[in-house]
Amino acid sequence: MNMKYRIEQELFFLLKCRAVLGVLALLLVVSGVSVVLGLNYVAAERQQIAELVQLDNEERAYKRSLAYDYGGAAYDAFHAVWNPPSELAFAAIGQRDLNPTMMRIRALAIEGQIYETDSVNPELALAGRFDFAFVAAYLLPLVIIFVFYDLLASERESGRLNLLSVTARNSRILWLPRILLRFVGILVAILVPLWIGIFIEGAAFGLLFGASFAVTLLAVLWTGLVLAIATRPVLRSESIAAISIGAWVILTLAIPISGKVYIESSVSGVKGAEVALVQRESVNDAWDLPKSVTMDAFYASHPEWADSAPINEEFHWKWYYAFQQVGDESAAELSRDYRAIMLVRDELTARVSFLSPAVAIQRQLETLARTNLSASLEFEDQVRSYHEEIRRAYYPVLFSEEPFSSERLAQITIPGFSNSAQLAVE
Amino acid sequence: MGAIILIATDELRFWRRSKIAWTVLVTLLLVSTCAALVSNVEVSRRAEERLAQQAEADAIFQAQPDRHPHRMVHYGHYVYRAASPLAVIDSGIDSMVGTSIFLEGHRQNSATFAAARETGLLARFGSFSPAFVLQALAPLLLIICGFASVTREKENKTLYQLIGQGVSGNKLVFGKSLALWVVALLAILPLLFLGFSSTGSDNFGFRQSLYSMTFGYLIYLSVWVLLIVSVSALLRTSAQSLSVLLGLWIVTVVLMPRIASEYASASAPSPSQIETNLRIAETMRAGGDSHDIEDNAFVDLRSVTLAEYNVESIEDLPFNYRGFVALRGEEADTEVLKQFAQERMSQELRQKSIADSFSLFSPVVAIRSFSMALAGTALQDHHHFLRAAEDYRFNMVQTFNRLQMSEMTLAEDLARNDGDEAGRNTRVNSSNWAEMPVFELRPLDHTQRWGAASSSGFAMGLWLIVAFGLLLLSSRQLRS
Numbered sequence: 001m002n003m004k005y006r007i008e009q010e011l012f013f014l015l016k017c018r019a020v021l022g023v024l025a026l027l028l029v030v031s032g033v034s035v036v037l038g039l040n041y042v043a044a045e046r047q048q049i050a051e052l053v054q055l056d057n058e059e060r061a062y063k064r065s066l067a068y069d070y071g072g073a074a075y076d077a078f079h080a081v082w083n084p085p086s087e088l089a090f091a092a093i094g095q096r097d098l099n100p101t102m103m104r105i106r107a108l109a110i111e112g113q114i115y116e117t118d119s120v121n122p123e124l125a126l127a128g129r130f131d132f133a134f135v136a137a138y139l140l141p142l143v144i145i146f147v148f149y150d151l152l153a154s155e156r157e158s159g160r161l162n163l164l165s166v167t168a169r170n171s172r173i174l175w176l177p178r179i180l181l182r183f184v185g186i187l188v189a190i191l192v193p194l195w196i197g198i199f200i201e202g203a204a205f206g207l208l209f210g211a212s213f214a215v216t217l218l219a220v221l222w223t224g225l226v227l228a229i230a231t232r233p234v235l236r237s238e239s240i241a242a243i244s245i246g247a248w249v250i251l252t253l254a255i256p257i258s259g260k261v262y263i264e265s266s267v268s269g270v271k272g273a274e275v276a277l278v279q280r281e282s283v284n285d286a287w288d289l290p291k292s293v294t295m296d297a298f299y300a301s302h303p304e305w306a307d308s309a310p311i312n313e314e315f316h317w318k319w320y321y322a323f324q325q326v327g328d329e330s331a332a333e334l335s336r337d338y339r340a341i342m343l344v345r346d347e348l349t350a351r352v353s354f355l356s357p358a359v360a361i362q363r364q365l366e367t368l369a370r371t372n373l374s375a376s377l378e379f380e381d382q383v384r385s386y387h388e389e390i391r392r393a394y395y396p397v398l399f400s401e402e403p404f405s406s407e408r409l410a411q412i413t414i415p416g417f418s419n420s421a422q423l424a425v426e
Numbered sequence: 427m428g429a430i431i432l433i434a435t436d437e438l439r440f441w442r443r444s445k446i447a448w449t450v451l452v453t454l455l456l457v458s459t460c461a462a463l464v465s466n467v468e469v470s471r472r473a474e475e476r477l478a479q480q481a482e483a484d485a486i487f488q489a490q491p492d493r494h495p496h497r498m499v500h501y502g503h504y505v506y507r508a509a510s511p512l513a514v515i516d517s518g519i520d521s522m523v524g525t526s527i528f529l530e531g532h533r534q535n536s537a538t539f540a541a542a543r544e545t546g547l548l549a550r551f552g553s554f555s556p557a558f559v560l561q562a563l564a565p566l567l568l569i570i571c572g573f574a575s576v577t578r579e580k581e582n583k584t585l586y587q588l589i590g591q592g593v594s595g596n597k598l599v600f601g602k603s604l605a606l607w608v609v610a611l612l613a614i615l616p617l618l619f620l621g622f623s624s625t626g627s628d629n630f631g632f633r634q635s636l637y638s639m640t641f642g643y644l645i646y647l648s649v650w651v652l653l654i655v656s657v658s659a660l661l662r663t664s665a666q667s668l669s670v671l672l673g674l675w676i677v678t679v680v681l682m683p684r685i686a687s688e689y690a691s692a693s694a695p696s697p698s699q700i701e702t703n704l705r706i707a708e709t710m711r712a713g714g715d716s717h718d719i720e721d722n723a724f725v726d727l728r729s730v731t732l733a734e735y736n737v738e739s740i741e742d743l744p745f746n747y748r749g750f751v752a753l754r755g756e757e758a759d760t761e762v763l764k765q766f767a768q769e770r771m772s773q774e775l776r777q778k779s780i781a782d783s784f785s786l787f788s789p790v791v792a793i794r795s796f797s798m799a800l801a802g803t804a805l806q807d808h809h810h811f812l813r814a815a816e817d818y819r820f821n822m823v824q825t826f827n828r829l830q831m832s833e834m835t836l837a838e839d840l841a842r843n844d845g846d847e848a849g850r851n852t853r854v855n856s857s858n859w860a861e862m863p864v865f866e867l868r869p870l871d872h873t874q875r876w877g878a879a880s881s882s883g884f885a886m887g888l889w890l891i892v893a894f895g896l897l898l899l900s901s902r903q904l905r906s
Contacts (some may be wrong), residue, residue, distance in 0.1 A: 002563070034620045040692065048701070095543065098522075101698075116538065117524065119699040121777050122808060123778050124781060125522045127686065128683075130536050130685060130688045210572070221563050238574065241668050244447060249563065252551075252588060255561070256552075260545060264468070265467075265468065265471070271479070273504070273506075277483070280502075312840075320731075341544075349547050358679055
């Protein structure tokens, strides 16, 4: 009885085992559906972004045609920013549905603009997405449990175990082919749709390898766990199934939820609403403060305009944009703290992922797909620096108090938003 | 009846001896109680946080100095969404939606700062609430308790003894169901206690909602009990029964809610916020800029108003015409904003009803929707908050616009930027801000909550009938 013969033999057994084949087919279908849904999702996002960019340009050009002063032109000029899905985003949509994928920002205080969210139907969002990461985190372990729980017990309960053990030269040649074959079957069923998706999206080989490796690791882990339970000779197959499901509940539901409760109750600090409130207060207070207070604060951070003429009027656009900027500066520390808290939560989530493979695989896939927190914060940084570019573009005409002319306004050009993720798509 | 109870007590006695069943029972009660306690602490913490934030925002608003009323229109106000008392049982969409809205003139902001966004990845793994325990975990534990309830008798060859002694198939399955049902009942108790303590003194019928909700969970778990015993009676071996029941659990509890929401969002896609904002801006452009009384959009308004008061020029009107234009402008803007908001809410409700129709494939989809609606943490409650905030916003802005109309003349208003003295003339006493009524969200009442829950309740009724039918069918099979 050599290995090759045994594998052929097991393949024959497997093909006759309807229950296992059925579950593998189901996994293939479910994984396929998740990939199709993910692909549709990112396609719809790209479509929306393309439409936005078009609409945005038209709207801005129209507004600019109505302008009669520089300050007003800047006030009305919204600029689109967007965070396009990466080539692997279809597999792990992550928090993309809650974080804004696109915004329109203008030269006013950024803290008042950056927390706007896109419209999501909260009741649909609550259920979570049916993406590949979900299939890997939740269903893959369940399929593994189903395929392996009665590997030994079924033979024992049907009375064949002793006979098999006697005929086989060693237990390795008896069990290894069967385990290996089923394991490969599971991997093929879950990964092939992913590979097709990656091929369609044209993602790099590194991503394909990374995602497949993570899924394989998860599968090895669960197979090991289930086999460890299943090979306990005292257990009946029902008990093995019940214990494995218990392990699944603990690892996939109980630990993440407890982790969430722990994180939410232990990490408290700046609330987003506070940042917005502080910025708002600063901007509003400025109307009642002497103009020199605002302007001095502004010139302190923008010394290049410090020799701009003093303001005698009740209202001046350069003062208006100065207090917007001072508002941002006054909320900057809170804003940084707010981000820092999110990062602390993320760090704790990383620790939870050591205890829960479901959290680990989601984190890993979201990291590869750039749909995680750091990608979202990176987008925020890009928006902030683009915002700076926008406001600084208007400062020369405002602070040197150039008389208004459409020709001069036309010279103020701000290149469209671009980000690294997008370059990777094209 | 006696035979049914006898069988039930016998089953319960068996569980007491069996290690697994005993572990499951203890786990279920423990988890259910812990969830109640944790959820109580968590939800009250969040509720207090929001109350404190609202109080802070109110204090800051009321402490504003004398100001030109239109400054206050742009200064705006923050309102926070108070939590429903039954959120301790089912927090529903609470963490998915923003907790605060900034209210200002000329525009409707969205609710921002959803907890889920701040929590990150773990937000979607469910919550440790009595609702989650009862919806997802209790059925699983009931399965592990009951999958072998009838197959065990078959495997031990005791089934035919029982039938030989004159126990009918019906009595056997009813007895087994009764035993399992007692477990389900125990699991629901913590929910009832918790709900009872958190709906102490309210006038919005949350107590009634709690009763309806408890009844709903009773039906839901009964459906599972009947399904479990039916499957156990229909199949030959315990192993088969277990795999079928686990498969059923995976499909209905893990898969279906996500499939339902994916299907709903794919079949009725909603436009992005930006696209809507652009459309709003386009529609509002026609309404004119109410800051500018010379705007062409207000030509008609001017002539009509002059004719109505029978005066020659806007200076002769008995009120400040700038304030009047602001008032009318806000009215027109709000009309547009409301229309778009309504459109979006209807779209969301349409998506929800598509997702809810999956109740026919999974009792979990039904109970989720039923429970949220009665807990006051569903989509319609969020919409109710949005509407209340919008009404509050409109009244606030119009109060300021009326102050601008009555507290200064047009000449004073136009000269507001000509030095300190002129500026002071157009400032309104700060007592006006302090007297503004604070935002108080009156929750929907029980009838409205019940109205939103009834269709899912109906679906659960159907499931109960189907499950009962299956049980009768399975008992017929036992006899042969």
